[in-house]
Amino acid sequence: MPLDPLPLDAWHRANGARMVPFAGYEMPIQYSGTNGGIVAEHNWTRDSASLFDVSHMGQLGLVGPDGDVAAAAQALEALVPGDISQLSEGRMRYSLLLNEAGGVLDDLIITNTGKSIAMVVNGAVKWDDIAHLREHLADEITLTHYADNALLALQGPKAADVLEGLVPDAGALIFMTSGLFQWGEAALWVSRSGYTGEDGFEIAIPAQHVEAFANALTSDDRVNPAGLGARDSLRLEAGLPLYGHDLSEDTNPVSAGLKFALSKSRREMPADGSAWMGQEPVMAAFETGPRQRRIGLSLEGRMPAREGAEVFAGDVKVGTVTSGGFSPTLGQPIAMAYVDVEHAKKGTALEIEVRGKRLPAAVTSMPFVPHKYYRGS
């Protein structure tokens, strides 16, 4: 299958990006030049502000009959464990699409835009998500795929000041809220959110305006472009799971440490048969406790452990690494793994096997690097 170009494809190449196939698109993994490279881009994000193109992600919207947002919220609640009906306009929530067995089909951000229930889903599974939603939502619920929208992420401690200069008042948003803004002729949907652990924004913008907007952002000396490589090392330090690696159809949200995504008001089995898909097995795991848990591991030495590496307590295999790499911020290798709950306690000494060698590692609380979300002054 030929790879689709993203709306910013030419812009990435002009900025020295190395493009790689990802989620069916050609995407920038890193940029060249003095500010380029995964570590430089990573550090720039932690110190200043970086622009990421995440247009591969799926931007979807739901409305009920005659544009009824409440009907869409209620319909979606059949497929996710979060309280969507109570989301007020502009609010966002992290949630999960689950299958009947309670496995994770995708993780997503759900927003009440006031005009629709909007979703941002992972690029690699967006077509499956669309098929799943269409299969299980009533015909009267309209699902729109905003395929002509680009999505940018501006992340880092200087992101708010930079964006404020172009889009006045966007800096007034607090973490996990969003709103409609105008930049010249372009309507922007701006969310204070991201995938790096830093303060920052995700900005949905019509594709025809995205290049001009990207130029406006990067003409600010505080902003450099950053690629998928830095995005991955940043989110790993932030302890955020990556779908397809740390989450999958074989992962239970309780095991994944995502209990917070199971809204309290929706945990009890409803008598009227309106349970969310997967509720019974997920709540069973919630009650009895999972067999394994997703944990963080700090490795001694400099050799990283990668996805698939086995985790040992003495001679016994107790788990598997699902994401691993070198943390530029901490200057040491870190990993996420699923391990048996008996070995999941913070401080537990374990070993990871890499190419026949055993690397000492300690169970560490996540995030590895503290989050710096803006929750209001």
Add this chain to the structure above:
Amino acid sequence: MPRYFTDEHEWIDIEGDSATVGITDYAQEQLGDIVFVELPDVGAALDKGGDAAVVESVKAASDVYAPITGEVTEGNGALEDEPALVNTSPEEDGWFFRMTIGDTSELEGLMDDKAYKAFIDGL
């Protein structure tokens, strides 16, 4: 001192009956920031084309292959403290290991610098 190249982007310098091996500037550029290099033990017997070392970037682990058959005589200890030498000086200070030359005829199949340049220009 003749230098040869492999199509896996290793370079090999020949000095008498000893060879020094590293990865090329092109290779380090492709790999990005190097955070760890796993070198073969001194005394390890290497086969031409077989695994010799592993180089870890932030993103991934990549194998480095033996350009020729021989025995490892020395590893570059400087890479232990400063793996980034592979990025900053890939074809000099960032060398990986030294080895004996098991069979000089194996050198004939390798590229010289001109051939290697043409090879990477075609990639």
